[in-house]
Amino acid sequence: MISIKKVYFLLIVLMFFSCMEPNDEGLWSVDQISVFNTKGFCRSVSVDENIAYVASGQAGVQIWNLETGQVLHEYLGYSQDGSYIEFDDISIVKRDGVNNLIFVTESNKKVKVFFFDDSSDFIYRNEIMSDRTKDYVSFPTAGGGFTMYVADNDDGLKWGTYRSDTTTIFNLEIINWMPTAGGEISTDGKPLGIDSNGENLVAMAVDQLGVEFYDLIFNQSIENAGGEPVFLSRFDLDGNAEQVKLVDSGAYISVDDFGAYFIKNESILSGEGAVVHFAEGLTVDHISVKDDIAVLSIGSKGIALYDVSDIQNPKAKGIFDVGYTYKTEFWNGHILICTRSGLKTAKINI
């Protein structure tokens, strides 16, 4: 005969063990740290140490100290030949700290070169490249100049190595950045985005025609310090390729309405092989990658995070509504998010 105490014991055991644990989706989270009010749309950012050079749309060029959250300088326009010219709508700002330069581009315009050093002077030098410049990367060269690769929407891939040229007219010192080498490779596509590792590879997103890769060939001359691009391979992708990001293992491509692609180095070199397609269905405008984390900028929906530790099988880790997002950049363990409501800093919790 069973003891009633055993039944009570059984009841207690049942109640104790019968609760269940919720499932864990394994999502990451994003903590917003701060918002820098850029007034205009924050379209892009270029970071040099703890200083952010911001393209803030119709609010011009802004320079922020990311540590203190203070705006150091705001430039709504510039002086040229004695007259003041207001910026229209800044889309790209890039910093060349070695040559004390800031490159500024308004939508579909040429690249303006400005001198900027610690004295806070913001001095217009000259314009380089041509109209309909969509994106560019530049690298300082050993001879005190820089080499720039440009995604030119109507001409193709443009590049040039520039050096500073000083002339004196009527005791007026005029400094211009003049090309010493350069060229242009036309493409059937409509270039929208470009990236380069500065060593041996240039990648260019060419809208409906996908993505193109170019080898950099060096011939030891100072004029060709940055290397001359030579066509290597092309991958036709679904959708409109907008931006490309080169990493050590390959290239990530942002594709409007069709998500994102990854192409590994072996495929880039051979021009064939399978591509990895992920984030299908998202409208991806830009991708930044660091430490197996891919941050996809998806416009009005904010950002989407992916774990790319196994790049053959990227894992979605969440969509986060951080405002209309154009681009992101990793900085000092945080991400900088360029949004319509300003430049935001955030931390990804894995």
Add this chain to the structure above:
Amino acid sequence: MRFLIIINIIYIFSASYCSTPINLSLSYQGGYDDNVMRFSKKEISDASYDLKYLGGSKTFDSYVNKIQFGFDKTLYAKNKKEVIYNSSVALSDYVHNSNKDYWSGNISVKYKWGSYRNLKYSLRHLNSYYLRHYIDRDLSLNDLKPCRFTDNDQYLSISNRINKKNWYIISFGFLQRYYDNPFTEFDLNIYYTKVRINKKINKYGTISFQINRSVADNMTFTKTGISSDFDRSYESIEWYMPIKIKSPIAIGENFGISFRQELRYYNAEAVNDVLHAGRDHVDNKLDIWFNKSLSENLDIVISARFRSRETGSSYSWVRDLKSFKQMQLWCKIKWGFSYDKY
């Protein structure tokens, strides 16, 4: 898994002790569900030109096969006092919608000390019950994923006599409704109380009236991804009235009819959450059934359920989206037998 382990431990425990017989039952239930995924009229219309909403199914309705195995045993009996253990496991197969297949089971232990006097603990498990395909807003803007949940429902009830023909049952329960990945933002802890009064009418049958009060806490509110920013917590009150009548004609032994009405109010008030904010619904269920013993060990039960849910919201599209009608027809054949090794 833990549930099965508990069942097995109890089975071994109970079968090894006591000299009472083991009562077993095996039943087959065939049925028809005319709206498996609880689609509203609008959704039925939308799905007809975008089949992805059907989650791979080709029809809105389905034939259903269900097999149930039951087991009960008196663990302890002395004078009028008894401890009765009961468990059952059921497998459901939706012929025209394989997403909906699931298993469920329950165990209960009842301490009884007289007619209508008992203390009962019950644990019910519903495993990966499919609702339909939804968009997982945490990871995608348009990809549909199957949405399933698992229930773990425990309650403690006490039943006591008021007089010779009337008795009451009071229950306190805790239902964990946790969703499978990737829909954990819907996870709920539901605390409920039930009060039921039963009246036995000589020669005619029984009539009962029950009130349920529930408070559901959306435990993952703001704790997972972007979709958890909406609060799915709610409060509800439900009344239920079953009437069981002894049949005056030979075709059946018992007729039954019951009506159940749930009024649910969502707590959400966020202006950006139009789907939940200020939403409520009235869920009506009318059940009718009759049963007949075909032989000493064989019973047949035929039943039908008519369900309608009317959703209230300030937004007409929410009302149209969340209101639905459903009909189910069932026929159950149950074979009961005993095993007594003594």
